[in-house]
Amino acid sequence: xxxxxxxxxxxxxxxxxxxAPEHSRAQIAAVAIDLAIAGxxxxxxxxxxxxxxxxxxxxxxxxxxTRDDLIDLMHDAVTGEVDxxxxxxxxxxxxxxxxxxxxxxxxxxxxxxxxxxxxRNRLGPRAADYLEYALxxxxxxxxxxxxxxxAISLLNGLVALFAHIEIQERRTPTARQAAQTxxxxxxxxxxxxxxxxxxxxxxxxxxxxNARQSFERMTRRLLTGLGLPG
Amino acid sequence: xxxxxxxxxxxxxxxxxxxAPEHSRAQIAAVAIDLAIAGxxxxxxxxxxxxxxxxxxxxxxxxxxTRDDLIDLMHDAVTGEVDxxxxxxxxxxxxxxxxxxxxxxxxxxxxxxxxxxxxRNRLGPRAADYLEYALxxxxxxxxxxxxxxxAISLLNGLVALFAHIEIQERRTPTARQAAQTxxxxxxxxxxxxxxxxxxxxxxxxxxxxNARQSFERMTRRLLTGLGLPG
DNA sequence: CCAATACTGCGATCGATGTTCGCAGTATTC
DNA sequence: GAATACTGCGAACATCGATCGCAGTATTGG
Numbered sequence: 001x002x003x004x005x006x007x008x009x010x011x012x013x014x015x016x017x018x019x020a021p022e023h024s025r026a027q028i029a030a031v032a033i034d035l036a037i038a039g040x041x042x043x044x045x046x047x048x049x050x051x052x053x054x055x056x057x058x059x060x061x062x063x064x065x066t067r068d069d070l071i072d073l074m075h076d077a078v079t080g081e082v083d084x085x086x087x088x089x090x091x092x093x094x095x096x097x098x099x100x101x102x103x104x105x106x107x108x109x110x111x112x113x114x115x116x117x118x119x120r121n122r123l124g125p126r127a128a129d130y131l132e133y134a135l136x137x138x139x140x141x142x143x144x145x146x147x148x149x150x151a152i153s154l155l156n157g158l159v160a161l162f163a164h165i166e167i168q169e170r171r172t173p174t175a176r177q178a179a180q181t182x183x184x185x186x187x188x189x190x191x192x193x194x195x196x197x198x199x200x201x202x203x204x205x206x207x208x209x210n211a212r213q214s215f216e217r218m219t220r221r222l223l224t225g226l227g228l229p230g
Numbered sequence: 231x232x233x234x235x236x237x238x239x240x241x242x243x244x245x246x247x248x249x250a251p252e253h254s255r256a257q258i259a260a261v262a263i264d265l266a267i268a269g270x271x272x273x274x275x276x277x278x279x280x281x282x283x284x285x286x287x288x289x290x291x292x293x294x295x296t297r298d299d300l301i302d303l304m305h306d307a308v309t310g311e312v313d314x315x316x317x318x319x320x321x322x323x324x325x326x327x328x329x330x331x332x333x334x335x336x337x338x339x340x341x342x343x344x345x346x347x348x349x350r351n352r353l354g355p356r357a358a359d360y361l362e363y364a365l366x367x368x369x370x371x372x373x374x375x376x377x378x379x380x381a382i383s384l385l386n387g388l389v390a391l392f393a394h395i396e397i398q399e400r401r402t403p404t405a406r407q408a409a410q411t412x413x414x415x416x417x418x419x420x421x422x423x424x425x426x427x428x429x430x431x432x433x434x435x436x437x438x439x440n441a442r443q444s445f446e447r448m449t450r451r452l453l454t455g456l457g458l459p460g
Numbered sequence: 461c462c463a464a465t466a467c468t469g470c471g472a473t474c475g476a477t478g479t480t481c482g483c484a485g486t487a488t489t490c
Numbered sequence: 491g492a493a494t495a496c497t498g499c500g501a502a503c504a505t506c507g508a509t510c511g512c513a514g515t516a517t518t519g520g
Contacts, residue, residue, distance in 0.1 A: 005405045005406075005408075005409055006409045006412065006413075007409040007410060007412065007413040009413050010409070010412060010413050010416065014496085014497090015495065015496050015497085016487095016488070016489090016495080016496080017486090017487065017488050017489080017494065017495035017496040017497095018485090018486060018487055018488075018494095018495060018496025018497050019485080019486045019487055019496070019497050019498085020486095020487085020497085021496095021497065021498095022497080022498075045476080045477065045478080046477080046478065046479080047476080047477075047478090050499095055498075055499075056498080056499050056500065057477095057478085057479085057499090058479085058480080058481090058498080058499050058500075058501090059497085059498055059499055061478095061479070061480085062496090062497060062498070062499095066478080066479080067477095067478060067479090068406075114348075114349075115347065115349075117345060118344070118394060119344075119345075119394075119398075122406065122409070122410045122413070123410070123413075123414075128414075128417050128423055128426060129423075131423075131426055132422075132423045132424075132425050132426055135425035135426060135428075135429055136425055139425065144432075144433065144434060144436075145428060145429030145430060145431065145432065145433050146429070146433040146434070146435070146436065147436070148429055149429055149430075149433075150395055153391075153395060154391055154392075154395075154448070157387065157388075157390075157391035157394075158387075158388070158391075160387075161383075161384055161387035161388070162384075164348060164349075164387075165380055165383065165384075168349075175235045176235075176298075176352065178235075179235055179236045179237040179240070179352070180237060180352045180353075182236065182237065182240060183236075183237040183239050183240050183352070183353075184353075184358075186240065187358050192362075193358055193359075193361075193362045194362075195362050195365035195366055195369065196358060196361055196362055196365060198365075198375060199365055199375030199376070199378055199379055200375060200379075201375065202374075202375065203374065203375050203376040203379075204374060204376070205376070206374075206376065206377070214456070217455055218384075218452065218455050218456070221451045221452065221454075221455040222448065222451065222452070222455075224451075225447055225448050225451040225452075226444070226448070244467085244468090245466065245467050245468085245517095246466080246467085246516095246517070246518090247465070247466035247467040247468090247515090247516065247517050247518080248465095248466060248467025248468050248514090248515060248516055248517075249467070249468050249469085249514080249515045249516055250468085250515095250516080251467095251468065251469095252468080252469075275505080275506065275507080276506080276507065276508080277505075277506075277507090280470095285469075285470075286469080286470050286471065287470090287506095287507085287508085288469080288470050288471075288472090288508085288509080288510090289468085289469055289470055291507095291508070291509085292467090292468060292469070292470095296507080296508080297506095297507060297508090
């Protein structure tokens with residue numbers, strides 16, 4: 001009888017019989033998050049986590065069925081850091097905008113979140129609270145349930161896009177980006193891409209105020225574009 | 231003297247000396263793309279490509295320095311499929327919207343594109359043509375070069391988001407998603423997330439017309455929100 | 461014309477990854 | 491106190507990206 005695959009959130013954290021587990025999902029998630037902060041998502045490997053816990057890789061599989069479960073754990077843990085006690089004003093656009101700002105902060109705090117495949121967005125208990133909160137902001141908006149879910153999905157995507165741009169601007173360039181820049185310089189030199197050359201020639205950074213206003217303006221536009229009153 | 235890392239596009243496809251290569255970047259890209267279509271990005275491995283070419287994995291490294299180069303190759307190859315011969319009307323919003331539609335078609339045709347890490351968007355020759363085209367649409371818009379590049383980046387992100395939603399709706403659910411749905415049903419049942427329960431209960435699919443109009447409306451709003459005349 | 465040169469093909473191999481198996485040990489249940 | 495259902499984990503497997511070194515081949519320079 002083959003085990004049918006289920007979400008980690010449907011399995012009990014521990015069974016009722018045997019010895020008490022020496023670790024916990026929360027502890028494993030915390031260790032994994034530390035690894036991700038230090039070395040990106042790619043640095044989150046069963047062996048590294050096991051080493052940090054002082055155990056072997058096989059032990060992890062008592063807590064987690066697969067590496068994806070591990071990422072679910074991490075994702076849900078940091079999602080729980082978003083403050084959902086902020087009271088809703090009743091204005092859907094402003095409420096979601098405020099949530100979007102807090103969400104973007106989360107991305108800036110945990111850049112590896114941007115590397116979590118979107119497809120993989122299974123929601124755990126904390127993400128469910130998040131989603132419930134967002135739906136509460138939309139409670140009296142005349143949209144179908146599916147439309148609301150899509151709107152929230154798009155909103156999160158937009159937040160991720162802005163976060164991505166901000167992070168990229170802030171980080172010191174990697175070897176990859178250096179190579180990229182070199183090739184773009186060559187492109188610019190060959191004369192067949194004058195506009196690329198031009199766009200890259202003089203590029204003053206936007207003042208942070210601009211970026212912030214731009215983010216808020218875009219978010220509002222997205223939301224009203226989706227049919228929210230505003 | 232350690233080889234400094236450079237983009238694949240800066241290295242010549244073949245040297246001037248030795249025997250003629252038995253394969254080519256284009257051929258390798260084509261094989262890799264076939265693998266990606268069949269099994270997703272994860273199925274694109276040096277060994278599988280080598281097998282498809284009837285050679286060993288080590289041989290590939292005569293054409294490509296790293297797996298990322300391989301993905302650059304794939305990305306640039308399919309980017310070349312976007313029709314850039316469509317004449318620009320002079321209306322930036324409409325021109326970019328039209329480009330966005332063609333780009334979304336590309337995503338729908340090659341769903342694995344959504345799994346290519348955004349960070350990794352090194353542009354090759356064909357992507358450069360694409361970018362030049364987009365910049366041409368923005369030529370007479372009063373924005374800094376950086377702002378234009380960010381606008382195009384955001385536009386592509388939005389396109390990817392919509393493509394992602396469309397693909398998700400069209401695909402038959404994976405085991406992952408089934409598990410996800412089961413957990414959501416449980417969430418709905420426990421009564422603490424009434425809005426999630428509600429949103430998932432009755433969810434008629436939007437007619438395609440709606441989705442299409444929604445995409446076009448959102449794109450327009452994004453562009454005007456970024457400061458384009460409209 | 462031929463040696464030096466700079467390339468190509470690729471078998472063998474390395475280190476790291478996710479995951480599985482089986483067994484010894486431990487707490488709960490009947 | 492035996493059956494049961496767990497936990498911990500060493501050993502191992504398949505697969506991955508990547509490297510090394512050598513044999514073979516086309517071009518170059520004298």
